[in-house]
Amino acid sequence: MKKYARLLAAMLAVVMMVFCFAACGAPATEPTDTETPNEPAANLNLQTEGVLVMGTNAEFPPFEYEEGGAVVGLDAEMMQEAAKRIGVTLEIKNMAFDSLPEALNAKEIDCIAAGLTVSPDREEVMAFTDGYYTAMQTIIVKKDSDITAADGLTDKKIGCQSGTTGQWTAEDYTDVANIVPFANGALAVEALINGQVDAVIIDNNPAKEYGTQYGDQVTLIENQFEAETYAVAVAKDNTALCDAINNAINDMKADGTFDKIVEKYIK
């Protein structure tokens, strides 16, 4: 009996030591970061723990563009806020739009937020959150163009941003040989101004920005195509991260934060 009591005491001592270590392990001066209110969610399968790496192409205003060396815009701000709510730090990697799916697949980035349209083809290689924005392709032509609607695009030379739904839309109207893909929308619009292409097909919000920029030279032809949904993409098997981003964005929608961000960037 005495033997058991001693054993019990020894075990209790070990247990207490472990507890003490656990309790005293955390430094008393742990920084209290009010900017990060949430504990980091576990098992998000991030490449670097605590860091959410977002891939984007910062040539798609007002969703992402560079300002003073930083990537800003609706997507950037939405994801900063989402990361804060998830309890991780956001890092933005700026790259060519058409290299984003590959970067996600190669795990160079954890997610894509790039005004990225949900499509069946893309759903085969990546997973999407719920949609956060509804968009539509817009046609940009020069003021003196005879193109006034989508059917006028038949067999025309069309400029677009490489790898986008704008390019896929162009393929419905003209031969691939007539489609000129550019690294970004700005270059496509410059080609239109210079007479290298007859029209540009690009998402409506960037189209509006170019419309303002080249106001006296171009006309926008809107509401010609089907609506598209933007969502954030993650690796196909990363359900935990998909859920975490989804919850954060849905919370932002519920408390009005999301609308404030939209109003800031879209007039």
Ligand code: GLN
């Ligand atoms: N919404 C378009 C797409 O997903 C264009 C996105 C972009 O150029 N950033 O293809």
